[in-house]
Amino acid sequence: MLWKKLVQFGKGFFERKEESTSTDMPLGTAMHNIEITRGRGGQLARAAGAVAKLIAKEGKSATLRLPSGEVRLVSQNCLATVGQVGNVGVNQKSLGRAGSKCWLGKRPVVRGVVMNPVDHPMGAVKGKPPLVEKKPTTPWGYPALGRRTRKRKKYSDSFILRRRK
Incomplete structure (x- = not known):
């Protein structure tokens, strides 16, 4: 179920749903689970603690800064989830010994x-x-x-404004 919440941004209120298009979101909104093409499902910023920022909107496309540092264009009709992915400190957790890793199903x-x-x-x-x-x-x-290993003439190269470092 989509829940609605009123959040104050400067002068007015912005009606925010858990999942919405970038046309509804103001600039600087943090989001995750972003679609690249409408109806395909979320493909960007899905790892633990990942968050992407909405930098600009012009025409039918929105500019996003992804967790990798890459800046790319995405259609404004694509759905995204507002907020950051949970489990932020998963990388800081020390397993302690090899047996703990085995219990998680990770092989040597x-x-x-x-x-x-x-x-x-x-x-x-x-x-x-x-x-x-x-x-x-x-x-x-x-x-x-x-x-x-990336193809030199990949079709999505025109949507990438700045590559990751």
């Missing part, structure tokens, strides 16, 4: 360099600096560690 991470060649493309590399002989790759052979 084994480096590819220490595997055999049948298990990983970087397996059985000899010598101490481990990434000298072969280029760093994922277990499936794709480039890793710094190689850019």
Whole structure:
């Protein structure tokens, strides 16, 4: 159910719903769970403690500053949830020992360099600096560690005003 609340912004009142479009929201509003295209469902700012800010509105598009620092355009018709995602301090929680992590279902991470060649493309590399002989790759052979994988002519490049740092 959508709940309504009156919040005072400067001179007048702004009728705010939990989920609404950016046309209803004043500038500087904090929001999360933002749609990129109308009707697809929320895709932006969904992690614990994430929040995006509404910077500007012009024409049919709104400018948002995302948690990554990226500034991008989104249609004003897209839905978003007002406020910040909960569980802000999830990263500060110390699990204490390996067993606590196992209880959460997180398995140990084994480096590819220490595997055999049948298990990983970087397996059985000899010598101490481990990434000298072969280029760093994922277990499936794709480039890793710094190689850019985003397409150069991606369709959404025109909507990104400033890239993340």
